[in-house]
Amino acid sequence: MTDGAIVCPVPLPAGGRILLAHGGGGRMTRDLVERLFVPAFRNDVLATLHDAAVLDSPGARLAFTTDSFVVRPMFFPGGDVGTLAVNGTVNDLAMSGARPLYLSLGFILEEGLAMDDLARVVESIRRAAGEAGVAVVAGDTKVVERGKGDGVYITSAGVGVVVAREPVAPDRVRPGDAIVVSGPVGQHGVAVMAVRDGLRFSSPIVSDCASVVAPALALLEAGLDVHCLRDPTRGGVATVLNEIATQSGCEISVHESAVPVNEDVAGACEVLGLDPLYVACEGRFLAFVPAAQADAALGILTARADTARAARIGAVRAPGTPGLVTLKTVAGGERVLDLLSGEQLPRIC
Amino acid sequence: MKYLDEYRDGSSAQRYAETLRALVTRPWTLMEVCGGQTHSIVRYGVDEMLPPGVTLVHGPGCPVCVTPVAILDRAFRIARRPEVTFTSFGDMLRVPGTKDDLLHVRAEGGDVRVVYSPLDAVAVAEREPGRQVVFFAVGFETTAPANAMAVQLAARKGLKNFSLLVAQVRVPPALEAILGQPECAVQAFLAAGHVCTVMGTAEYLPLVERHRVPVVVTGFEPLDLLHGVAMAVRQLEEGRSEVEIQYARVVRPEGNPAARRALEDVFEVTDRTWRGLGPIPRSGFGLNARYAEFDAERRFPDHEPDAREDPECRAGLVLQGRLRPQECPAFGTRCTPEHPLGAPMVSSEGACAAYWLYRRRRGAPAAPTVAGAGAGSA
Amino acid sequence: MCLGIPGEILETHAGPGGLRYGTVRFGGASREVCLEYVPEAAIGDYVIVHVGLALSRISPEDAEETFRYLEEMQDLADLDGEMQEIDRAEAS
Numbered sequence: 094m095t096d097g098a099i100v101c102p103v104p105l106p107a108g109g110r111i112l113l114a115h116g117g118g119g120r121m122t123r124d125l126v127e128r129l130f131v132p133a134f135r136n137d138v139l140a141t142l143h144d145a146a147v148l149d150s151p152g153a154r155l156a157f158t159t160d161s162f163v164v165r166p167m168f169f170p171g172g173d174v175g176t177l178a179v180n181g182t183v184n185d186l187a188m189s190g191a192r193p194l195y196l197s198l199g200f201i202l203e204e205g206l207a208m209d210d211l212a213r214v215v216e217s218i219r220r221a222a223g224e225a226g227v228a229v230v231a232g233d234t235k236v237v238e239r240g241k242g243d244g245v246y247i248t249s250a251g252v253g254v255v256v257a258r259e260p261v262a263p264d265r266v267r268p269g270d271a272i273v274v275s276g277p278v279g280q281h282g283v284a285v286m287a288v289r290d291g292l293r294f295s296s297p298i299v300s301d302c303a304s305v306v307a308p309a310l311a312l313l314e315a316g317l318d319v320h321c322l323r324d325p326t327r328g329g330v331a332t333v334l335n336e337i338a339t340q341s342g343c344e345i346s347v348h349e350s351a352v353p354v355n356e357d358v359a360g361a362c363e364v365l366g367l368d369p370l371y372v373a374c375e376g377r378f379l380a381f382v383p384a385a386q387a388d389a390a391l392g393i394l395t396a397r398a399d400t401a402r403a404a405r406i407g408a409v410r411a412p413g414t415p416g417l418v419t420l421k422t423v424a425g426g427e428r429v430l431d432l433l434s435g436e437q438l439p440r441i442c
Numbered sequence: 443m444k445y446l447d448e449y450r451d452g453s454s455a456q457r458y459a460e461t462l463r464a465l466v467t468r469p470w471t472l473m474e475v476c477g478g479q480t481h482s483i484v485r486y487g488v489d490e491m492l493p494p495g496v497t498l499v500h501g502p503g504c505p506v507c508v509t510p511v512a513i514l515d516r517a518f519r520i521a522r523r524p525e526v527t528f529t530s531f532g533d534m535l536r537v538p539g540t541k542d543d544l545l546h547v548r549a550e551g552g553d554v555r556v557v558y559s560p561l562d563a564v565a566v567a568e569r570e571p572g573r574q575v576v577f578f579a580v581g582f583e584t585t586a587p588a589n590a591m592a593v594q595l596a597a598r599k600g601l602k603n604f605s606l607l608v609a610q611v612r613v614p615p616a617l618e619a620i621l622g623q624p625e626c627a628v629q630a631f632l633a634a635g636h637v638c639t640v641m642g643t644a645e646y647l648p649l650v651e652r653h654r655v656p657v658v659v660t661g662f663e664p665l666d667l668l669h670g671v672a673m674a675v676r677q678l679e680e681g682r683s684e685v686e687i688q689y690a691r692v693v694r695p696e697g698n699p700a701a702r703r704a705l706e707d708v709f710e711v712t713d714r715t716w717r718g719l720g721p722i723p724r725s726g727f728g729l730n731a732r733y734a735e736f737d738a739e740r741r742f743p744d745h746e747p748d749a750r751e752d753p754e755c756r757a758g759l760v761l762q763g764r765l766r767p768q769e770c771p772a773f774g775t776r777c778t779p780e781h782p783l784g785a786p787m788v789s790s791e792g793a794c795a796a797y798w799l800y801r802r803r804r805g806a807p808a809a810p811t812v813a814g815a816g817a818g819s820a
Numbered sequence: 821m822c823l824g825i826p827g828e829i830l831e832t833h834a835g836p837g838g839l840r841y842g843t844v845r846f847g848g849a850s851r852e853v854c855l856e857y858v859p860e861a862a863i864g865d866y867v868i869v870h871v872g873l874a875l876s877r878i879s880p881e882d883a884e885e886t887f888r889y890l891e892e893m894q895d896l897a898d899l900d901g902e903m904q905e906i907d908r909a910e911a912s
Contacts, residue, residue, distance in 0.1 A: 292558050295843055295850035350452075360443060360847025363825045364869070365558070366532075424664035425452035426487015428800040434779035438532030439558055441585065441823050441871050442477050442506055442791045443847040445826035445866055445878055454890060461893040464900065478822030503822075531871075559872030561836070561854065584822055587857060588873045595837045636822040639868065639876045662822060669886045672893060690882035692824075692868050698875055700857040791822075 111206040116236025125234060129212065133219040134229035138195070148195055148230070154255040156191035158182060162247040167210065169285050171300030174245050175217035177375060180304045181326070182251040183225040187309040188322040188378065190257025196222065197231035197250045203242030214245055225304040227251070257313045263340035265320040268411025271387035272345065273380045275308055275400045276301070277353040278330050279369035281376070282437075283361045292365065292439060298357050303376030308400045311393050312380060319390075321381040324374070328433065331370040333379060334407075334418045335432045344413020347430060350423045351406045366440035370420075371433055381409065445691070449663030450486070458668035459491040462675065469495045470678050471627050472671060473620070473763050475613060476582075476634035477504030477791030478662050484796040486664045496675060499627075499763030500796075502616050503634050505581045506533045506789035507761060508716040509609045514539035517607055520576055520742050521552040527570065529563040530578040532556045536788045543788075560592035560606075567596065567604035576738045579606040584636040586610055586727055587701035590708035593729070593736050605738040608728055611714055613637050614645045615725035620762050621653045628763060630656040630674040632667070635689040640705075642697025646685045654683045661689035708733055717785060718758030755784035760793050767794040774798070824868040826878055827853070829861060844869060 114121045131139060138148065162178045172180075183193040198218070202211065222229055259265070280301035287298050305324060312319050321341075325333040330352070338345045354362075354369045362369050382390045387405055394403035420430040448454075474480060480500045483489050489498055502508055518539055521528035528544070535544045535556065548554040553573070557563050560577050567575035579589040589606060596604040613634055620626055633646060638659045646657045656677035660670030670688040677684060687693050705727070714726025729737045754772050759765035767773050767786070777783040779798060786792030827844035832855060835841030844853040844867065853867070858874045861867050867874035 289556075293851065295852070298849060356443075356848030358848070360827075360845070360849035363443065363446065364823075364827075364846050364849065364851070366823045422486045423450045423452060424455045424486040424488065424491075426455075426490050426664075428485060428487050431799050433799070435536065438535055438556060440533045440791075441531045441558075441581070442481075442504060442533050442789065443826070444828070445883065449886065454887070457890055457894065461890065461897050464897045465893070476822050561872050565836070582822075584824070584870055584875070587875070588871045591839075591854070591856065591873065595839075598837055634822060636824045636868070636870060636875065639824070662824075665886050669889055672889070688886075690885050691878050691880075692876045694876075698857055700859065701875060704857070 109208040111202045111204060111208065111211065111236055113204050113236050113238065115202065116234060122234060126232070129215055130232055133215045134222065134232075136228040136230065138228060138230040148252065150254070156186050156189040156253045156255055157250070158185040159248070159250040160185065162249070163243060164285065165243060166285075166288055167214070167244045169288050169300055170297040171284055172302035172375070173214055173217050174247055175214035176221045176302050178247040178249050179218055179221035179225060179227070180302055180375060182249040183227055184305050184324045184378070186251050186253035187306040188261070188324055189255065190261035190313055190319070190322070191253035191255045192310060193225060193227045193251055193253040193306060195230045195252045196227050198229055199233040199248040200235070201242055201246040201248075202234065202236045203244055204236055204239040206244055211245065221304070225306055256310060257319065259318065261319055261322050263321050263337045266337060266341035266343055266381050266409055267320060267383070268343060268409050268413065269384050270320055270381045270409040271384045271405055272347070272407045272409070273382065273387065273390050273394070274330065274352065274404055274406050275305060275378050275380070275394055276376070276402045277355045277358065278325065278374050278377060279354055279358045279362060279372035281374050282329065282372035283358050283367070286365070286439070287361060294357070294361060296357070298361055301374055301376035303399065305376060305378045308394055308397055309378060311397070312390055315389070315393055317382055317386050317390055319380055319382055322378055324378045326373050326375060329369070329371040329373055330379065331418070331430050332432060334430065335416070337381070338418050339416040342415040344410040344415065344417045344419070345407060346410050346419050346421065347407035348421045351404055353402045353404050367437050370430065371437050384408070446663065449661070449665040451665065455491060455664050455668060458665065458672065459493070462496070462668065462672055463493040465672065465675055465679065466493050466495045467679060469497070470629055470675055471497045471499060472630045472632060472674055473499045473501045473628040474632040474660070474667070475501040475503040475617065476637065476662075477507065477789065478636070479503070479632060479634070479660065479667060480793055480796055481791040482662050482664065483667055484800040488664050488667050491668065492671065496671060498671070500760070500793040501620070501763055502716065502719060502761035503582065503613065504761070504786065504789050504791050505585070505609070505611055506537055507757065507785040507792045508611060508718065509534070509537065509580055509785065510715045510717045511539050512715070513607070513609045515746065516739070516744070517578055518542055518544065518547050519744055519746065520607065520738060521547045521554055522550070523574070523742065525574050527553045527555060527566060527573040527575045528578070529555050529557045529566060529575060531580065533789060534578055534580060537785050538782055538788065560588050561595065564592050564595050564601070564604060567601050568599065571603055573603060574741075575604050577604070577606050579608045579610060581610055582613055582634065582637050583641045584634070584639070586709065587640055587698070587704050590704040593708050593733050594704065596736060597733065605736050605741045606729065607738040610709070610727035611716065612711070612725050612727065614649060615722050616716065616719070617649060619719065619722050621649070621655065623762065625764060628655070630658070630678055632660040632670045632674060633657050635659055635661040635666070635693060638689075638693045638697065640698050640701050643685045643687065643693075643695045650683050650685055656683050657685045659685070659687045659689055659693050661692065718755070718761050720758070752783045757784035757786050760786055767797040768801075770794070822870070824870040824875060826866050827869050828866050829855070829863050831863060844874070
């Protein structure tokens with residue numbers, strides 16, 4: 094996305110709606126693609142408008158991921174389905190120790206969607222892709238009947254080049270490893286929940302939706318022996334820790350008082366009866382590094398504006414019960430931090 | 443956060459634990475009534491801070507857990523009606539009836555919506571006059587004033603499309619029922635702090651007189667619970683039985699008079715069946731004649747056969763503090779949060795769910811305990 | 821039954837149905853709360869809020885009780901310890 098030409102990202106007339114015909118593959122589809130998507134994502138590869146993007150891969154290892162985005166509501170404080178689609182995908186690549194390069198985006202649009210809303214999402218994607226340093230090189234558009242979709246669904250795929258010298262994966266986690274979180278948790282889940290009726294707060298809570306590529310790669314490029322990276326999305330930090338404990342066959346211990354939570358998120362979680370440890374983030378990651386390198390990792394992260402509140406929150410225990418995650422609570426007692434059965438719902442009891 | 447963080451302070455909790463150890467000379471069994479207290483105890487590990495000799499058993503104070511299957515099934519039938527928008531607290535969404543739950547009803551097309559407050563449900567009714575908005579009014583006396591206010595508001599606005607499905611319960615009759623059991627090993631109660639915020643303490647004086655049990659109205663944070671336990675243990679050690687208020691920053695002996703006036707305006711005391719415990723006379727609230735038009739059971743009558751509870755579910759014994767969740771044969775086998783047999787495994791404050799989430803150690807056997815044997819914490 | 825959370829009253833106004841409402845701050849998040857049942861609570865006071873209703877004004881004086889009790893119990897325990905020391909000394 095290095096094209097310096099200034100292109101208006103909304104070349105179509107303002108107003109209007111997506112019609113079934115926009116997904117028909119004919120002239121209206123071509124117009125939509127050429128007048129809305131291509132100018133926004135403009136790059137040499139996309140310009141060929143071929144069936145697949147042919148990419149140069151300079152003899153390196155590739156990381157490849159796919160994801161789908163169906164968030165409701167489509168627009169929320171701090172982001173929208175578009176920013177989620179880009180950041181969610183590039184973050185997955187970064188978690189594998191890769192520098193993201195290319196994205197493809199498939200759009201399933203609901204008949205009746207306002208063109209202005211779609212244009213807003215496309216502009217968000219353009220901006221997020223630019224910030225993450227990726228090019229959107231392939232795409233597809235389909236339209237479904239009114240009532241059969243939810244505004245916009247996006248499916249993405251992402252490709253990146255692995256820059257980590259050693260693999261970055263759960264099976265590299267070792268007893269004694271320190272666990273670092275890159276910033277305050279629980280923001281995205283509360284931001285999205287709080288937009289629904291009756292759960293609104295006077296000043297909106299803003300999602301943390303962002304790319305974590307730069308700080309994650311900074312750790313790798315500093316030569317740290319990063320064993321594992323993982324971004325806590327659905328189910329929050331607690332869910333990710335359980336996944337890694339299970340996949341690595343280790344036991345993990347966390348200190349509740351060490352986990353950073355913003356004051357507004359803390360207050361909202363108290364009121365709604367939510368535990369921030371289980372609430373989704375979209376712009377944070379956990380890093381597992383050897384204990385001796387924890388301070389160095391924290392030094393790198395806290396020096397950056399986007400990860401200034403990074404903190405060490407726990408460790409991999411040795412010896413331990415495989416798959417177990419325990420929490421030292423703020424009050425001093427200990428408990429198990431297990432997987433939830435379903436999603437957390439606001440509660441009154 | 444002020445008035446929360448200081449009551450979660452680890453070093454003060456530690457000091458409370460030490461002084462409790464010095465206080466206890468004999469084994470004592472206490473029951474904490476409120477599910478919110480159960481949740482807090484297990485979430486913060488308060489039970490592990492208690493000295494051996496002090497046993498906490500979990501009581502029936504989970505309104506979600508005690509909502510009868512018959513009312514749940516009724517709720518599902520109402521929620522399935524195409525003209526109905528069924529509003530509920532999030533807590534109720536996964537609670538199983540005879541089969542199904544509200545989430546399944548929603549998946550099948552029912553308009554089921556989570557609200558934070560009954561007042562939000564009234565707002566929905568105002569905004570969507572074409573819908574019949576029903577609010578699932580579950581709760582103890584803590585929630586009753588909000589439900590009362592919602593009905594008063596709907597009446598003032600002349601709304602014809604708002605109704606309550608009432609499943610309100612009262613705490614004192616349930617404690618009487620528990621104390622009336624011959625096998626009852628409970629020697630003192632930590633009464634529910636927010637229930638008493640509304641109702642005051644007068645209702646507990648006859649209980650204390652009749653049964654000679656200490657009742658300490660206790661809050662919800664770790665230090666509140668430790669303080670409440672200390673006050674109850676002190677009474678027991680000194681041979682006293684009184685009503686005391688631990689949660690003094692919030693609870694007054696007279697309760698909240700304005701809230702109680704609203705209850706008197708809208709509700710009347712009724713008999714209620716408690717899931718797992720059976721019928722308890724005068725243990726609930728129902729809409730009185732003045733507000734009968736807002737009763738969803740009247741607005742949507744049906745004559746379905748009575749529902750049955752799963753015979754394998756021992757929720758009743760758990761709610762009375764006579765069985766620990768991990769002692770139930772179905773715990774973790776036939777009954778898990780994914781496929782619960784009863785409500786205490788589903789509700790966020792149900793004892794079974796609390797043990798599942800916070801205490802179950804994969805691969806390690808759960809230590810068996812018997813209430814009253816003074817074997818300490820679970 | 822019981823999620824009642826303490827919050828600080830920032831301002832009050834007339835809300836739906838002419839009832840007394842206010843903006844209450846919980847940590848860093850604020851929202852509208854019905855204050856109809858706490859007529860004595862004023863701006864700057866803390867209230868306990870359950871399902872959008874304030875049920876009680878928190879008494880700052882009584883809030884100290886939990887910590888006073890702890891001090892008292894510790895003093896008793898210390899006193900106990902001292903008495904035992906004295907007993908031991910006298911016995912020997």
